[in-house]
Amino acid sequence: MNGFERRKQKKMEQIFNVSVQLFFKYGFQKVSVNEIARMANVSPATIYNYFGTKERLYADMLVNWMDKQLEQYESILDSELSFLEKTRKIMLLEAKNLKILSGEFPKLPESDVEGLAQMLESYTEEKVKGFFIKFVAAGKQAGHIHPDLTEEVTMLYFTMFKNELGKYWGAAGEDGQALNIDQLIELFFYGLAGRDA
Numbered sequence: 001m002n003g004f005e006r007r008k009q010k011k012m013e014q015i016f017n018v019s020v021q022l023f024f025k026y027g028f029q030k031v032s033v034n035e036i037a038r039m040a041n042v043s044p045a046t047i048y049n050y051f052g053t054k055e056r057l058y059a060d061m062l063v064n065w066m067d068k069q070l071e072q073y074e075s076i077l078d079s080e081l082s083f084l085e086k087t088r089k090i091m092l093l094e095a096k097n098l099k100i101l102s103g104e105f106p107k108l109p110e111s112d113v114e115g116l117a118q119m120l121e122s123y124t125e126e127k128v129k130g131f132f133i134k135f136v137a138a139g140k141q142a143g144h145i146h147p148d149l150t151e152e153v154t155m156l157y158f159t160m161f162k163n164e165l166g167k168y169w170g171a172a173g174e175d176g177q178a179l180n181i182d183q184l185i186e187l188f189f190y191g192l193a194g195r196d197a
Helices: 003-026 033-040 044-051 054-077 083-107 110-141 151-190
Strands: none
Touching: 003 033, 003 044, 003 054, 033 044, 033 054, 044 054, 054 083, 054 110, 083 110, 083 151, 110 151
């Protein structure tokens, strides 16, 4: 990467960092390109040159943010933690991220919500699925996921559980969630009968 590309990448990271803060705090409609440019120490023209429109900036910022979350998941999965502890950390992070994303939908114009939903679905298909296949393989190797279960069925189960965990997280708050996460992980892996059944 030459000097020009490095500078461009650095400016884009500044723009993404400021965009995440402002969009997630105030919502798409209440944040202006001029405000982002001012806080990122770039000109509005730079933002338009890189992204074309505020909508494109928002979509690219969201993909950049999701890429960073996925990197965290990968880092957890590649760590020396037990598979149960990895799952616990990944589920808590995913529930928290799900809460952030679900908070974004009401802030968008109705016409953009469908596009965002399609983008998230596409992102899941292209990037998240690969991570999940790796996660399932690690769980099978550790003996915590039955070897006969397919990735599709396991992903469906994980998604249902994660969605409910996200609702619980939102209702109870982070402190209330931390009190019961070990029981929820136990339930996730061993069901109502428990591991001794």
